[in-house]
Amino acid sequence: MFDLKKAIKQWQKTLRKNEAFEDGYIAELESHLRDEIDNQISLGLNEEQAFDKAVLIMGQAESIGVEFYKTHTRHLSGRPPWKPPRFMPELLWNYVKVAIRKIKRHKGHSFINISGLAIGMTCCFIVFLWVKDELSFDRFHENAPEIYRVLLNPQDTDTYHPHGPGPLGPTLKSDYPEIINFARMFGDVNGPLKYNNEVFNAKVCGVSPSFFEIFTFPFVKGDWKNCLSEPHSIVLTEIMAVKLFKDEDPMGKTLGFEWWGKWHDLKVTGIIKDVPQNSHIQFDYLLPFEFVTWSGMTIEDWGAGAYKTYVLLPKNSNFKEVSEKIAGTYKKHFPESHITLHLEPLTRIHLYEFKGGGPIAYIYIFSIIGILILGIACINFMNLSTARSIERAREVGMRKVIGSTRAQLIKQFLGESILLSLISFIFALILVKSFLPHINNIVGKQLTLPYSSSPLLIFLGIAALTGIISGSYPALLLSSFRPTTVLKGQKRSGSQNISLRKLLVIGQFVVSIVLITGAIIINQQLMYMRNMDMGINKKHVINMELRGSLRNKYKIIKKELLRNPDILAISATNGSFSKIFGSDDIGWEGKPEGKRIFMYYHSVDFDYQKIFDIKMAQGRYFSQDYPTDISDGIIVNETAAKIMGMESPIGQQISCWIPFDPKRSGTIIGVVKDFHFRPLREKINPMVLVIAPGWFTDIYIRIKSENVPETLGFLEKTLKELAPDYPLEYTFLDEDIDSLYKVEQRIGNLVKYGTFLAIFLACLGLFGLASFTAEMRSKEISIRKVLGAPVSGVVLLLTKEFIKWVLIANIIALPIAYIIMNKWLQNFAYHINIGLLTFLLSTALALIIALITVSFQAFKTATSNPADSLRY
């Protein structure tokens, strides 16, 4: 039953809670309320409804109270005295003093927190700089969002490449109104330049004049409209101009340019700024696109060419639609081709590399690692702060008794953690500054700590956010203490939060163990690739490019060099192991109709087999005893023979396209055993070996393992005599092959550093926590010792718990590591299998590291004199 008297009493009570209401006011309001209730009842409501309605009409007690207060106060702000002021300058100073005192008093604790946060931030900042650099690729062009590269996708393959025929660009522009401009480009390729009889190796691109309409390469001298309209003109980058001309003014000067063994005179018509490092188009100088015809290449033929085509679309157009529209253009104009066209946005070229992996995957991986490491540092902070909460419990109690609100305490503790993180921020900037050169070495970039405001502001934001995140939980926990409990001293330790702390420590170790496992597996894979039997002998083989006049003198060079008994064999080829050989559709008798099968083709010399120690599976290798070998002989590898389905390949006819020798066909004279001629990311592909001397670009030289320096000296001397204007540049094959895995090595190194830091931070946190636990339990341990517990027993007691956590972390981390690393290994056609041993190794490693960290403290406690801690 509704009791009006009670209801009104209750209502009065709620008013009394508000300190603005004096008893008199409430009496006045009550009489009003009663009048209203009478009124409502007379209108036909029952008591309960009337009461509710009257209370509603009366309005909110809170706002009425504020008005009452305003009427009676003399305070200008109108803020009631029972509410603490929003800002107390006196307290601010106290907060700072307390914070600094805490940092000073607990040096170890502060060291762990500040160094941990600083290291975490350093990682984050470096990753940020790296990611920013990767994402900045090709965005410096004013038209960057509207530029697209045309990709070619041969039928029946999932490969995409940018090399297309000459007429592609002009045709796209005339056929489709959506394409408002195009640029053709050849290169970059090596093209030596000569001035005053000094030769410099440099990279050249041939570009059409529209190149400058589409891309933004600012001119220092000359005029972009006309600089490449003359056939024998050249545009140099600033760095190249300085190299060639030193202090002279290059404009209008003539210099020599070597192309396929012939020197051409070129006139300098422009100087442009150096190509930024974050451009996927790289060159030292530019020539008119037509220069490629000087060597007999065609730019008019749909059937041949290796020219990149870039197109410009109108602003905000849907490139996918355009891409679908142009897909069949190639086939329309050249029905023999089996290639569909795609558009690739300029800004994606660097990140995705022909729709394959590219750096984008690593951007994700390293962003995650950076954040995780910072996360570990934050966890350390939370763990140590909550573990030590007892030390501040009395402070919290006192502050509350004196009148502090919870919100104020939260602000105070958050402020403290932000202060700590800002101190760490300064250290982090110093660390970034000092480590960047080293990191640049590893990643092969020129990252700098920017002094401009925006990235620094972002860093500062990250630092503040770190402070807030890591300080939030301790602040909430500390501010929740009840003064009555903590001042009585009942809150003995932060042990009631043990389960959350446990989770956090386990989380830290999960991250560390995943990283350890990753580092081990990357390392194993690199070792595997380095030591794998590639089917060739890669030791003591020298590779050099056939440049300029060397190309015409190959026979003489070979003869001269072979005079030295330490030089065993010499062979010319078209490309080295780090370069792609050409590949094309191969024809043979009995090939299924309409199917296109691509094989790599490789031009070699008679001594090729001798140099690489390649074994024959069937038949024989090329031999000078058979003059027909040059014109007709063809050797295939086992994979090719298998694909062609030939039971006895020897004597079979096959046809393939080779530059300078159109429509070549030949007879198979032998089958070589499979050997790896591409990075181990790829399976062994079918390959055709022919002798095509017009296509030699490199020579390989096998030398004896003894007298290497003398042999190299001889090599240098002889080549200097034969081709005096060329600086000799050579490499060793085994080093070349290693450099194929440069990316993987970089990643491996970076993951190693990340792992090291993650473990270091996790251990730092573990150490802090262990020492705290030991401190808390010092009396218990002393009593145990007095009662006769051995040191080993005490150490075990103290470490047991932590070891359990690390083991649980292992159980969680290993499947994660397995999934991630297995995915990474799928990038390689030839890869290791993740073994149990790897997991055991990382488990053991994590355990040992944790054990050392924890037991150091445990041992110290276990061997201390019990009298010291029991005396008081």
Add this chain to the structure above:
Amino acid sequence: MISKALIAASSKPIILAILSSSENYGYQIIQKVKSISNGSLEWSDGMLYPVLHRLEKDGYIISQWKISKEGRHRKYYKLTNMGKEELEAEKRQWISVHAALSKLWKPLPA
């Protein structure tokens, strides 16, 4: 609806005017306000009292507790001399505002 600012500004002359005829208590004042304005002046009932207290503090009205016939305690408010003067001043102000607005809004004579 009348805006909050206008309600706040007009509360003083309205209350003073109501009290000028006779002394009265809160509930009655509210009822009068409601009836004269046909409900267009919507006051939250409780908000009246801080205003009354403010007027009393400023010396325009004085209050006295009385017991009604039904035995209910009621606080009656009465206009002081100062309050009467204030009411005249308010009146002049509002009339001049009203005159100005009427001139502006009256259709111009043809």
